Amino acid sequence: MANVAGLDAFKQIHDTIKKATGKKLKVGIIGTGWIAESHADGYLKMDDVEIVALADLIPGKAKAFAEKFGLKNARIYESDLALLENEKDLDGVSICTYNCQHAPCAIHALDAGINVMLEKPFTVTLDEAIEVMRAEKRSGKILTIGFQPRMSENMQMIKKIVQSGELGKVYYIQAGGGRRRGIPTPFGTSFIEKETGGIGAVGDIGTYSLDMLLGAVGYPKPLTVSGYTSSFFGKDPGYYDGHPEYAEKFGVDDFAAAFVRLEGDIILDFRISWAMHMNTSGDALILGTKGGLRIPSTDCWNGEFDTPLTIYKTVCNEEVEYKVPMKPSQDVFFKKLRSFVDAIQNGDKPAVPSSEIVINQAIIDGIVRSAALGKEISIEIPEV
Numbered sequence: 371m372a373n374v375a376g377l378d379a380f381k382q383i384h385d386t387i388k389k390a391t392g393k394k395l396k397v398g399i400i401g402t403g404w405i406a407e408s409h410a411d412g413y414l415k416m417d418d419v420e421i422v423a424l425a426d427l428i429p430g431k432a433k434a435f436a437e438k439f440g441l442k443n444a445r446i447y448e449s450d451l452a453l454l455e456n457e458k459d460l461d462g463v464s465i466c467t468y469n470c471q472h473a474p475c476a477i478h479a480l481d482a483g484i485n486v487m488l489e490k491p492f493t494v495t496l497d498e499a500i501e502v503m504r505a506e507k508r509s510g511k512i513l514t515i516g517f518q519p520r521m522s523e524n525m526q527m528i529k530k531i532v533q534s535g536e537l538g539k540v541y542y543i544q545a546g547g548g549r550r551r552g553i554p555t556p557f558g559t560s561f562i563e564k565e566t567g568g569i570g571a572v573g574d575i576g577t578y579s580l581d582m583l584l585g586a587v588g589y590p591k592p593l594t595v596s597g598y599t600s601s602f603f604g605k606d607p608g609y610y611d612g613h614p615e616y617a618e619k620f621g622v623d624d625f626a627a628a629f630v631r632l633e634g635d636i637i638l639d640f641r642i643s644w645a646m647h648m649n650t651s652g653d654a655l656i657l658g659t660k661g662g663l664r665i666p667s668t669d670c671w672n673g674e675f676d677t678p679l680t681i682y683k684t685v686c687n688e689e690v691e692y693k694v695p696m697k698p699s700q701d702v703f704f705k706k707l708r709s710f711v712d713a714i715q716n717g718d719k720p721a722v723p724s725s726e727i728v729i730n731q732a733i734i735d736g737i738v739r740s741a742a743l744g745k746e747i748s749i750e751i752p753e754v
């Protein structure tokens with residue numbers, strides 16, 4: 371304990387000196403594809419942060435990225451390992467690689483003693499998530515997952531309503547939303563190939579939907595899951611305008627559904643899609659003994675819905691409904707990065723901790739494994 375207190379004191383002094391000297395926080399970006407652009411945008415808006423290094427496996431890609439964002443002084447590397455080996459003075463790194471490279475890159479960065487902002491989904495499998503958390507533990511560094519919807523006050527209101535007791539004891543949560551025609555291939559195939567994406571809709575937008583609902587009810591652990599996944603659209607060459615070859619590459623799910631039993635006697639009824647012959651799988655619902663909450667159908671990723679939340683109650687035996695006023699659109703991508711930087715500077719707990727998202731990952735992993743086996747399975751989350 372004495373050592374921990376000593377380290378804390380040292381860290382406080384170090385942070386105070388850093389702030390007083392006006393020294394900028396040095397960050398790197400690993401993986402300079404589509405989502406990395408929002409990370410560069412965010413960091414460039416901060417006076418106290420400097421992007422000093424970029425890495426991408428594809429030759430020339432990180433350099434082109436540096437040119438696009440005017441990062442003249444950023445050093446360029448062709449892998450996460452090369453960057454980590456040469457950049458000994460980094461305060462943080464954004465890991466923006468495709469899903470299958472989340473775990474190795476996060477473990478490498480944490481083991482190099484660098485704070486990590488890891489894009490979603492946390493990982494592909496639960497085992498990988500546990501390995502990343504072990505690296506987090508041995509490094510003592512910050513690990514946060516890139517769930518920008520969490521930064522939206524509208525999304526936060528869902529949790530506030532449930533935690534206030536307004537709905538009583540929650541016993542059933544139902545996911546909704548999903549896309550009618552939205553397999554993400556605008557910038558290539560890294561989302562749809564097994565070797566890069568690893569998992570499809572269930573991990574891509576499913577992870578947000580799970581976070582919205584599980585976060586509201588306090589992230590109870592999953593006990594059992596009966597899952598289903600399919601890929602009827604992704605494997606159909608006719609789906610892709612001008613790119614029938616994508617069907618051959620498609621190795622993940624484009625639809626998933628599941629029935630999950632959670633601790634605390636709560637049922638999660640889950641569905642998500644990248645593609646289906648339906649405009650939406652519906653609104654998300656939270657049912658409690660004193661009230662119900664309807665969350666209008668949403669893809670969740672930007673933290674928004676089109677119409678207000680509705681609360682349903684019975685008052686003096688009358689059915690009553692009321693709307694929750696919506697806040698204006700929030701700059702969630704910026705806030706996501708700012709919360710990471712603030713956590714580094716102030717030693718705060720990260721806004722999206724791995725201890726919660728591992729539960730989200732355990733459900734995704736359970737859905738995939740149960741679907742492959744064609745039967746219900748139990749879920750065990752290993753100790754970190």
Ligand SMILES: NC(=O)c1ccc[n+]([C@@H]2O[C@H](COP(=O)([O-])OP(=O)(O)OC[C@H]3O[C@@H](n4cnc5c(N)ncnc54)[C@H](O)[C@@H]3O)[C@@H](O)[C@H]2O)c1
Binds near residue numbers: 402403405466468516
């Ligand atoms: N938060 C969001 O709203 C959001 C939106 C889109 C994507 N994402 C997530 O971001 C991740 C990346 O998505 P994308 O669309 O940018 O993919 P992308 O394919 O455009 O970019 C990923 C890049 O990472 C590089 N890369 C992979 N392994 C690497 C390594 N070890 N070292 C260096 N570079 C490496 C690839 O070469 C590629 O250029 C995915 O996990 C995705 O789920 C999040």
